[in-house]
Amino acid sequence: MAAEAPTRPPQKTAILTEPLKERIRALFPRYPSKRAVTLPALHMVHEHYRCVPLQAMAEIAEILEIAPAEVHDTMSFYGFFPQAPLGDVRVWVCRSISCMLRGGDELLGHACKRLGIEPGETTSDGKLTVEFAECLGVCDHAPAALADDGRVYGPLDEAGVDAMLDELKKGRKDEAPHI
């Protein structure tokens, strides 16, 4: 008996909204190729949904006129875009040399223990995702942490980490940058 092709899953409704698609297309004139918009498009989707689900990847591929596998190839390389949603605030605790020398690893452990999660996990209330990071480039604040709304914390100690986590749990603060 000839092998049958597996049946395709039923087509889901599109998850990228038309304004989002328009914003992606608006970047085309900047680059000589459409594929170059992959990273900006992934960032936009990620910003919008706090993750890049498989289907969004396929839809990006359709806009950029490349194969979904090519988008996936790029996306999976960076380890930055999760497929399941992150917490409201994503916070990176640095573990590179300057922070490590001043106790970064211990502070990451402390933060995770306090929240009851492992590095890379999200708290059960969906408010915080804690990840380790290789150098955040804020070594003047070492040991440092960075929230994905741009807030920089450091130099941290255990009490500082506690205060930081309490503040971050109140939500994002995407405001004008300050130094």
Add this chain to the structure above:
Amino acid sequence: MATFEPVLTRNWNVPDARTLKVYESRGGYQAARKALTTMDPDAVVNVVKDSELRGRGGAGFPCGLKWTFLPKDRKETLMCVNGDESEPATFNNRYLLERDPHMFLEGILISCFATRASTAYVYLRFEYINAYKIMEKAIEEARAAGHLGKNIYGTGFDLDVWLHRGAGAYICGEETGLIESLEGKRGWPRIKPPFPAIEGAFRKPTVVNNIETLCCVPHIIERGASWFKSIGTPKSYGPKLYTVSGHVEKQVCVELPLGVTTRQLIDDHAGGVWKGRKAKAAVPGGISMGLLSADELDTPLDFESLRKPGCLGLGTAAVTVIDDHTPIIDYLVNTARFFAHESCGQCTPCREGTNWMNRTIQRIKRGGGRVEDLDVMLHLANNLGIIPGTTICGLADGAAWPIKNAVAKFRGELEDYIRSNQVPGAGPTPLQLDIAAGRKVDLVAIGNAIPAPPPPAGALHSPGRPSA
């Protein structure tokens, strides 16, 4: 030293220095106006070439020379600015972006004019969230004021500057990795040649420069090549932003002439080693560059002198100080973990080698080390990287150098650590030792493999089985 006048940092303490108005009131965009309206592009290239400005991103390649590699008959040139500053302990570019974005834009403008590039992509690492917002605003301001866009200063020169955000990959700081990433692919470095000047982003001639390098350009145009060459040490001219972090009282970013020593940086600018301790070692320029021992802290930090104590080079001039209470194995644990995490996986020696080194060093740290591990690691380190020719880019050299330097300079301490930290069960298993020693292992006998089924009755011969 007393006569040294900082230029890269001159606006840092001025209120609102990042607005166009304040920048212009302090002489901003005058150098760009001078270059665009009174100079020929080749004349700008020549001034930069004469100044012997060397790239500030790590490799120290002469910037003007790089520009002359562009083909003469090119139709289009692209500029890529490397803002993927990910070398551990480096943050000088972030200061430049956040505190004086217009100086950077002026540098881009002059450099694009010199190389006739009409599009510049600024590849910015994602972690610089505030810098991204500041740059976005600065570009908008500059465009509105006619410093960017079409027909700049009425000269017919057009320039568009676009920000392109990375996604947290260290390897995208390598120029061809950056180009691949910009094209929307994974950031795998390319084999060179062709160099980006011949065939770069989107297969067009491309200039890739570091942020700090470009920030030097307006000052060279304004004050001339001889001014630039009056600063620094032979073959390393000009001002440089040094960052000091780690075990110091004050973690800072300071502008000094090239050739300052680590000791001067620690004592004069960083407030000394913290808690009144002594320095045991220092990383001269990002962890890829190796390690200076306490006796070598008087080595000038410039492009040439760091070869003598066995370091890879100046790198990003990011000094990390390690105090005498820190075991050197902790430094190795950190560097090995970093490179194992950041190896892009393209070349097998690097992908496997960095992970292997990481596992070995973690095992030593846990108390399962053997003294001969040091020589095995050294052997691997000597055969890993672009210098021995086993990889495409220099990431693996960066992974090898901390090990080479630490084993050469702190061998006694590492051996002591291994001997005095032996934890039962943490070492390699007998099977691993057998494999390492090249002894033939019967996996079936030690219960590590499923026994092979008997050969089919009719087989003439079966590979790997003794014939009857």
